[in-house]
Amino acid sequence: MPLVAGVDSSTQATKIVVRDAETGELVRQARAPHPDGTEVDPRAWWEALTGAASGGLLDGVSAIAVAGQQHGMVALDAEGGVVRPALLWNDTRSAAAAADLTAELGGPAAWSEAVGLVPVPSFTVTKLRWLAEHEPANAARTEGVLLPHDWLTQRLTGADEAVTDRGDASGTGYYDPAADRYRTDLLTLAFGRAPRTPRVAAPAETVGAVRARGLPPIDVVAPGTGDNMAAALGLGAGPGDVVVSVGTSGTAFAVADAPTSDATGTVAGFADATGRYLPLVCTLNAARVLNAGAAALGVDLAAFDRLALAAEPGAGGLSLLPYLDGERTPDRPDATGRLDGLTRANLRPETMARAFVEGVLCGLADAVDALTGNGVPVRRVLLIGGGARSAAVRDIAPRILGRPVTVPAESEYVADGAARQAAWALAGTAEPPVWRASADTAVFEADPTPRVRERYAAVRDGH
Ligand SMILES: Nc1ncnc2c1ncn2[C@@H]1O[C@H](COP(=O)(O)OP(=O)(O)O)[C@@H](O)[C@H]1O
Ligand SMILES: O=C(CO)[C@@H](O)[C@H](O)COP(=O)(O)O
Numbered sequence: 001m002p003l004v005a006g007v008d009s010s011t012q013a014t015k016i017v018v019r020d021a022e023t024g025e026l027v028r029q030a031r032a033p034h035p036d037g038t039e040v041d042p043r044a045w046w047e048a049l050t051g052a053a054s055g056g057l058l059d060g061v062s063a064i065a066v067a068g069q070q071h072g073m074v075a076l077d078a079e080g081g082v083v084r085p086a087l088l089w090n091d092t093r094s095a096a097a098a099a100d101l102t103a104e105l106g107g108p109a110a111w112s113e114a115v116g117l118v119p120v121p122s123f124t125v126t127k128l129r130w131l132a133e134h135e136p137a138n139a140a141r142t143e144g145v146l147l148p149h150d151w152l153t154q155r156l157t158g159a160d161e162a163v164t165d166r167g168d169a170s171g172t173g174y175y176d177p178a179a180d181r182y183r184t185d186l187l188t189l190a191f192g193r194a195p196r197t198p199r200v201a202a203p204a205e206t207v208g209a210v211r212a213r214g215l216p217p218i219d220v221v222a223p224g225t226g227d228n229m230a231a232a233l234g235l236g237a238g239p240g241d242v243v244v245s246v247g248t249s250g251t252a253f254a255v256a257d258a259p260t261s262d263a264t265g266t267v268a269g270f271a272d273a274t275g276r277y278l279p280l281v282c283t284l285n286a287a288r289v290l291n292a293g294a295a296a297l298g299v300d301l302a303a304f305d306r307l308a309l310a311a312e313p314g315a316g317g318l319s320l321l322p323y324l325d326g327e328r329t330p331d332r333p334d335a336t337g338r339l340d341g342l343t344r345a346n347l348r349p350e351t352m353a354r355a356f357v358e359g360v361l362c363g364l365a366d367a368v369d370a371l372t373g374n375g376v377p378v379r380r381v382l383l384i385g386g387g388a389r390s391a392a393v394r395d396i397a398p399r400i401l402g403r404p405v406t407v408p409a410e411s412e413y414v415a416d417g418a419a420r421q422a423a424w425a426l427a428g429t430a431e432p433p434v435w436r437a438s439a440d441t442a443v444f445e446a447d448p449t450p451r452v453r454e455r456y457a458a459v460r461d462g463h
């Protein structure tokens with residue numbers, strides 16, 4: 001029974017699963033938290049990974065892969081040392097750089113045609129421009145640039161050559177997933193010169209072996225990928241499946257056979273981890289809005305759920321625009337949240353909690369609409385991420401999304417996808433191994449509440 005490990009190094013934590021390579025059965029798992037903040041020293045992710053792996057978690061493992069939060073800028077000097085803390089996907093300081101870069105290439109359509117996305121502060125390319133403009137001494141020392149999962153993979157293997165995969169590379173803004181090549185011209189446009197970029201490995205290539213101090217030797221390291229790409233692989237998402245993830249970010253995405261190019265910038269035309277594509281919409285405000293709502297009401301998440309479920313659909317007329325951390329979709333990096341429609345009658349914990357849940361889900365319903373507007377078919381909506389554990393999110397999601405919502409068995413799907421990629425590399429087969437899906441899937445259905453979305457849209461659009 002060979003074992004494989006999958007690592008999810010996402011925004012708030014590292015999670016590791018160890019699974020049977022042939023059946024996919026979960027053998028053991030562990031997690032360790034990351035520091036808070038939108039810039040983080042990558043060494044904290046390594047400490048979290050090795051911390052979670054301590055106590056023999058990886059003993060007997062034959063293959064491993066790392067999936068990571070997308071887009072983060074890890075700038076490296078000539079010796080491979082970290083130049084400054086990594087700027088994460090949810091850091092909005094490069095908003096002006098994003099606007100400048102968009103204009104310099106000739107507008108949003110020029111970018112979406114070139115690399116399948118339009119610059120917003122999340123994307124690595126805008127962070128490099130920010131670095132060049134605001135920290136010239138650090139920029140001058142920057143010889144290479146990696147994404148979080150690339151950096152962790154290189155630490156695992158200790159190899160001189162850094163590698164990435166097509167999925168994560170497609171979120172940089174200087175990789176064209178349709179042509180499968182770096183756009184060094186865009187890297188130069190952003191940074192004034194082109195720092196070294198990692199080699200793009202094939203989906204199930206063995207890129208090295210683990211020989212890092214403090215970890216057991218593991219003979220096969222797979223290329224890894226971005227966290228959303230890994231979730232798609234972990235779920236085995238197929239045609240017609242739209243995945244909605246309520247994690248630190250809110251995302252809606254689907255696996256597609258052809259690249260997408262949305263000149264509005266709403267849908268990012270990423271690549272997936274298997275050689276296909278992953279059109280994706282991402283919001284900055286998801287599970288942590290629920291955390292903030294619960295904290296403001298002085299209750300834990302379970303009590304917050306009970307409050308939200310005790311209120312009527314529509315929260316007595318309250319609407320939350322959940323832009324607590326600025327927003328990426330729509331592109332409003334400096335936005336703040338808004339609670340609209342307050343009356344003496346609805347100023348109650350129950351309606352407030354419900355408005356928070358409905359507000360987050362309205363942002364995700366807009367994301368699903370953007371996908372369908374770009375030709376993505378929806379036969380099934382799969383709800384995952386930490387927020388999918390919320391009873392209120394599960395109950396209210398079908399009302400706001402206007403469709404039944406499937407909640408797969410609780411699992412760390414990003415880490416699962418990384419583990420499945422590791423098993424694929426280990427097997428050396430043309431396709432990833434087929435793992436048995438858990439039967440614990442639940443389908444949530446309810447009458448849609450379009451009025452809630454109409455009121456949300458009015459607040460979102462300032463009417
Ligand atoms: N029952 C729940 N209700 C609401 N939010 C939850 C619940 N359980 C976990 N979360 C939240 O989910 C988030 C973590 O989700 P996850 O998908 O693991 O995020 P990430 O991958 O970005 O680190 C945290 O903000 C956590 O508080
Ligand atoms: O920026 C994106 C997608 O484009 C985010 O989805 C990040 O990849 C972070 O993911 P989580 O930590 O929320 O899983």
